[in-house]
Amino acid sequence: MSVQVWTFILVGLSFALYIGIAVWSRARSTGEFYVAGKGVPSLANGMATAADWMSAASFISMAGLISFMGRDGAVYLMGWTGGYVLLALLLAPYLRRFGKFTVPDFIGDRYYSKTARVVAVVCAIFVSFTYVAGQMRGVGVVFSRFLGLDIELGVLVGMAIVFFYAVLGGMKGITYTQVAQYCVLIFAYLVPAIFISILLTNQPIPQIGLGAEYAVDGAKQGVSLLDKLDGLSTELGFATYTDGSKSTIDVFFIAMALMVGTAGLPHVIVRFYTVKRVRDARISAFWALLFIAILYTTAPAVAVFARTNLLQSIPGIAYEKAPGWFKNWEDTGLIAWVDKNGDGKIQYDGSGAAFVGKPTGKDGPDARPARSAGGERLWDNAPTANSNELYIDRDIMVLANPEIAKLPSWVIGLVAAGGLAAALSTAAGLLLVISTSVAHDLVKKTFHPDITEKGELIAARIAAGGAVVVAGYFGINPPGFVAQVVAFAFGLAASSFFPAIILGIFSKRINVYGAISGMVVGILFTASYIIYFKFINPADNVPENWLWEISPEGIGTVGMILNFIVAIGVSLATPRPPEAIRTLVDRVRYPRKAMAEEGS
Numbered sequence: 279m280s281v282q283v284w285t286f287i288l289v290g291l292s293f294a295l296y297i298g299i300a301v302w303s304r305a306r307s308t309g310e311f312y313v314a315g316k317g318v319p320s321l322a323n324g325m326a327t328a329a330d331w332m333s334a335a336s337f338i339s340m341a342g343l344i345s346f347m348g349r350d351g352a353v354y355l356m357g358w359t360g361g362y363v364l365l366a367l368l369l370a371p372y373l374r375r376f377g378k379f380t381v382p383d384f385i386g387d388r389y390y391s392k393t394a395r396v397v398a399v400v401c402a403i404f405v406s407f408t409y410v411a412g413q414m415r416g417v418g419v420v421f422s423r424f425l426g427l428d429i430e431l432g433v434l435v436g437m438a439i440v441f442f443y444a445v446l447g448g449m450k451g452i453t454y455t456q457v458a459q460y461c462v463l464i465f466a467y468l469v470p471a472i473f474i475s476i477l478l479t480n481q482p483i484p485q486i487g488l489g490a491e492y493a494v495d496g497a498k499q500g501v502s503l504l505d506k507l508d509g510l511s512t513e514l515g516f517a518t519y520t521d522g523s524k525s526t527i528d529v530f531f532i533a534m535a536l537m538v539g540t541a542g543l544p545h546v547i548v549r550f551y552t553v554k555r556v557r558d559a560r561i562s563a564f565w566a567l568l569f570i571a572i573l574y575t576t577a578p579a580v581a582v583f584a585r586t587n588l589l590q591s592i593p594g595i596a597y598e599k600a601p602g603w604f605k606n607w608e609d610t611g612l613i614a615w616v617d618k619n620g621d622g623k624i625q626y627d628g629s630g631a632a633f634v635g636k637p638t639g640k641d642g643p644d645a646r647p648a649r650s651a652g653g654e655r656l657w658d659n660a661p662t663a664n665s666n667e668l669y670i671d672r673d674i675m676v677l678a679n680p681e682i683a684k685l686p687s688w689v690i691g692l693v694a695a696g697g698l699a700a701a702l703s704t705a706a707g708l709l710l711v712i713s714t715s716v717a718h719d720l721v722k723k724t725f726h727p728d729i730t731e732k733g734e735l736i737a738a739r740i741a742a743g744g745a746v747v748v749a750g751y752f753g754i755n756p757p758g759f760v761a762q763v764v765a766f767a768f769g770l771a772a773s774s775f776f777p778a779i780i781l782g783i784f785s786k787r788i789n790v791y792g793a794i795s796g797m798v799v800g801i802l803f804t805a806s807y808i809i810y811f812k813f814i815n816p817a818d819n820v821p822e823n824w825l826w827e828i829s830p831e832g833i834g835t836v837g838m839i840l841n842f843i844v845a846i847g848v849s850l851a852t853p854r855p856p857e858a859i860r861t862l863v864d865r866v867r868y869p870r871k872a873m874a875e876e877g878s
Contacts, residue, residue, distance in 0.1 A: 281681075284691030292462050292695045293439055296702070299458055300442060300451040318453050318552045324565025326453045327549040329460035329703040331362065331540075331566070332573055333409070334416025337463055337700035342675035344581035345588075348511075349522040350529070352578065357533040357768075359574050361540025366563035369541055370550040372783045372866050374559035381547050381775060382719040388782040389790040390859055392724050397797050399715045401774040404801070406545065406708040407748060409767035413708070414753020416701035419612065419673055420694050433753035436698070440706050441746045452706045453552060459699040464572055466696020470680040470689050471576050474583045477683060479503055484579035507582055510589040516628035519585065525821065531832030538776045538838055539768025545707040547779075548714075584679040591682055592668070593626040600624065603681035612671040616661050629664035709749060713742035766808050769834025773800035777841040783867065786860040788845060791852045796845030804837035 279287075318326070336358070344351035376384055382402055386395025414433050421432025468484075475487035480498070492499045492506040499506070504520055511519045522529070540546065549566075550559045591601060597615065607613045615624055616632065661667070677697055680690045717738035722729055729737070774797045781788040781796075808830045811819040821827045828836060854860075 279687060281687045281690045284688045285694045286691075288688070288691045288695040289698060292458075292699060295458050296439065296455045297442060299455045302454075318562075320553060320558045320561040321565055322453070322457050323549060323553050323558070323562040325460045325569055326456035326552075327546065327562060327566035328569035329456040329463065329699070330549060330707040331546050331704070332460075332463065332570060332700055333704035334413050334697065334701035336573060336577075337467060338416050338419065338676050338697050339673050341577045341581040341584065342672035344578055345585040345675045346672045348517065348519040350524045351581070353524070353529050353532045354536065355574060355577060357536025358540060359570070360533070361537035361768075362546075362567055362570060364537055365541040365546065366560075366567055369547065369779060369783070370559050370563050373547055373779070374550045374553065374555075376866050381779070382715055383723070384782065385775075385778055385793065386719065386723060388859065388862065389778075389788075389793045390856065391790040391794070394790050394794050395719055395723060397794050398775070398778070399719045401770070401797060401801055402715045403712055404805070405767050405770045405774070406711050407745075407752065408770060409545075410705050410708040410745075410749040411752035413701040413705040414749055416673070416697060417705075418753055419610075420677065420697045420701070430754050433750050436702060436705070436753070437746050437750040440702055440709060440749075441743060449548075449552060449710055452710055455706070456703045459703040460569060462699040463696040463703070464569070466692045466699070467573055467576060467580070467676075470683070470685055470693055471580050471583070473685050473689065474587070474679065474683045475579065478583060478586065484576050484583075488579040488582055503582060503586065507586050507589070510586065511628075514589065514593055514627045519582075525827045528821070528824075528827055528829050528832055531828045531835040533832075535769045535772045535832050535834035535838070539770075539772035539834055541776055541779075545704070545711045548707075548711065580676060580679065584675045584682070587679065587682040588670075588675075589626075592624055594623055596623050598622070601682075603678055606681070607674055607678055612674045614669040615667055618661050618665065618667050624668055625665055626668040626670075627666050629666045631662050631664075632666045632669045634662055705749060709742055709745045712745040713738045716741035766812075766830070769804050769808065769831065769837065770801055772834035773804040773837025773841055776838055777845055781842075781845055783863070786863045787854060788849045789852055789855045792845040792847070792849030795848045796841040796843075799844045800837040800841030803840055804834050807833045807837075 335354075340351075340354055340358075343354055373384060376387075382395050382398035385398035386392065414436065417436035418430075418433045421435065471484040472482055475481050475484040478493060479487040479490035480493050481487035481490045488503065490503060492501050492503045501509075507519045511517065517523060524532075550562070553559050553562055592604065597617070604613060608615070614633070617623075619625070677693055680693055717734055717740075721737045722734050777796055777800065778793045782793070807825070811824070811830045819830070821829070824830075825833070825836070
């Protein structure tokens with residue numbers, strides 16, 4: 279069977295599974311809609327947390343980043359993994375002990391203010407929509423290549439599926455759906471990685487294959503795989519793959535922004551509200567970290583495998599003899615070629631970008647190559663003055679890798695199903711954060727405290743529906759490639775939520791004035807920096823123009839520091855929090871003592 283038939287079968291079966299689980303586990307109360315009734319087993323919650331956190335950025339884009347950036351791309355690997363450790367050890371047990379529904383719930387009650395709650399809601403919605411844009415782009419990339427649909431139609435299909443099980447099932451439905459999605463995505467990620475590791479190194483374990491000896495048709499070549507890739511890279515004019523070019527300060531700030539951003543992501547934090555006890559939160563954090571590590575330790579190997587196969591299969595071949603996978607991806611606009619020297623061969627080297635901007639001048643992955651009446655390729659944007667003739671979108675590397683390696687069609691279809699599972703699982707979690715923030719924190723806690731539970735549940739479902747529509751728009755008009763957009767969301771979370779949560783747990787002196795001032799200053803500074811360099815003046819987005827050579831992906835760390843300084847300074851200059859709040863902090867910090875006092 280063809281790749282498309284296998285993809286339809288595997289994607290169709292996985293979608294049917296998700297919908298069936300949503301119907302079986304649909305929410306019947308606000309408690310089930312918001313936190314799954316606080317009755318999810320630790321193992322299942324760990325698996326759901328892993329799926330919720332490992333988004334399209336982890337499945338689709340992270341290995342692509344490492345493929346193109348080499349050692350510099352490992353900053354995403356370190357930041358996201360380290361961030362989850364920080365979240366599991368430093369925040370999760372305390373937030374579970376607090377026992378509310380949402381992060382704005384914690385902010386509103388800890389800082390005894392409706393204004394603080396509203397500011398937290400705005401931050402949560404801003405972060406979540408930025409994050410969900412990356413997920414919907416991932417959905418569009420998969421649909422456009424493997425199911426032959428336009429980007430817009432693919433995003434609409436993804437919206438419909440997420441709408442069904444997010445609106446119907448709430449957190450309860452999403453949790454058990456994410457358990458299934460984790461199984462799909464991790465199987466889809468590991469199977470091609472194992473196959474390709476065997477083909478390139480004779481090693482079935484990708485993590486070992488990464489450092490193993492390069493092999494061709496089973497015969498060892500006397501050189502390590504990484505040395506082989508370094509040689510291929512330098513021959514074509516690229517930087518040595520295992521060397522980095524980013525400044526040390528930028529690497530540090532990006533890694534830190536990703537770490538503390540992870541610890542401040544509302545859709546991950548809420549996962550620890552869905553278990554029965556604080557002990558279960560700790561156990562589910564352990565399981566989640568283990569499940570995450572399976573993919574994250576495999577990603578560098580996948581990146582190296584993909585880059586090696588790409589550099590061996592494309593540069594220097596005649597366009598007419600280009601393999602089928604190349605022309606299939608070319609139809610999506612995510613690979614583009616222009617014959618600058620007229621020799622009919624594909625020249626791919628490190629001399630610079632092949633085009634000014636996107637190949638056809640369109641903003642998004644739906645760009646299509648135009649052809650003249652004689653079949654000559656035409657481009658809206660003129661090629662740049664260098665010898666590189668090939669544009670490759672880094673988001674395709676994981677998805678195209680099985681095709682480049684000539685793996686069976688069912689493996690290619692499986693990877694497509696895995697990519698959709700990764701994107702949809704995180705999108706659902708983010709949309710639920712948006713809907714609960716609106717229904718619970720704005721409607722119930724702020725503007726309409728007398729609303730019935732049924733009315734609140736209806737409001738949550740309406741908010742979820744509205745959030746799906748907005749998310750679909752961002753999927754059709756994404757502000758960047760998947761991992762880049764997600765990095766922005768982490769920076770925004772780092773600069774807004776993380777200081778307020780940390781100080782709220784570990785300091786009795788921080789008050790409402792400090793928390794609000796810190797969140798506002800942190801997120802405004804970070805958002806302004808990102809918007810200026812990425813959208814207002816992208817031409818200025820070079821290290822020479824950055825503040826202390828810190829890129830927009832790492833500026834969230836500076837925003838976080840400003841948040842801490844403002845929050846502490848303002849709190850010290852204003853009255854102490856009420857005694858009841860200081861008692862609440864003790865209750866959250868010392869759960870055993872509180873449980874003894876309560877007779878638990």
